[in-house]
Amino acid sequence: AAYLEKFPRMAEIPTFGGFKDGTFDVEQAVSLKPDVILMNIESKQATEDAKYIEKLASAGIPLVYVDFRERPFINTEPSMRLFGKLFGKEERAEEFIAFRAAEIARVTDVIEKAKPARPKVFIERAGGYSEDCCMSFGDDNFGKFVEMAGGDNIAMDIIPGTFGTLNPEQIIASNPDQIIVTGGWWEAYVPGGAWVGVGLV
DSSP: OHHHHHOGGGGGSOOOOOTTTTOOOHHHHHHTOOSOEEEEGGGHHHHHHTTHHHHHHHTTOOEEEEOSSSSHHHHHHHHHHHHHHHTTOHHHHHHHHHHHHHHHHHHHHHHHHHOOOOOEEEEETTTTSSSSOOEEEOSSTHHHHHHHTTOEETTTTTSSSSEEEOOHHHHHHHOOSEEEEOSSOGGGOOGGGTTTTOOOO
């Protein structure tokens, strides 16, 4: 609702469901006559299982996967280059890639030279999103950001891949120095770390 209020033209944009939740409507998508359909890489398994690629290909519509979430440190640059080719903006894509690399280096170069003490960090992913504790990040996405910024992500060696869940006992035993909470349903969030018995914020 907030996005719609800020960008009312969104109400005019047609939708055709999603792959991952099984609501994708092939007929509706084809009727819009897109040149290409872009999807997040996390939908790849669902699209293959439902044979959406073949169905769209029969209508002459290619499906292109991009990823800025599952493995952003590996896939952001090739995803941006795909955007550049699709929209005829290769030079602009390379400008973005160079800017991103330079901004990351601004942090990592300082950390490398200073070699500060590395605090133990717990990242609560989408705090308050559900009643369950404690969604976090493994070796990519925010987990990788923490490592590059000079912290030790306590879930790095516990969660295989990018996303996963810790149990409260693991967090308490790790005794993190810092807790970072990403966006979620804030009304349901219990501040102060009391939800796992850790009194840090």
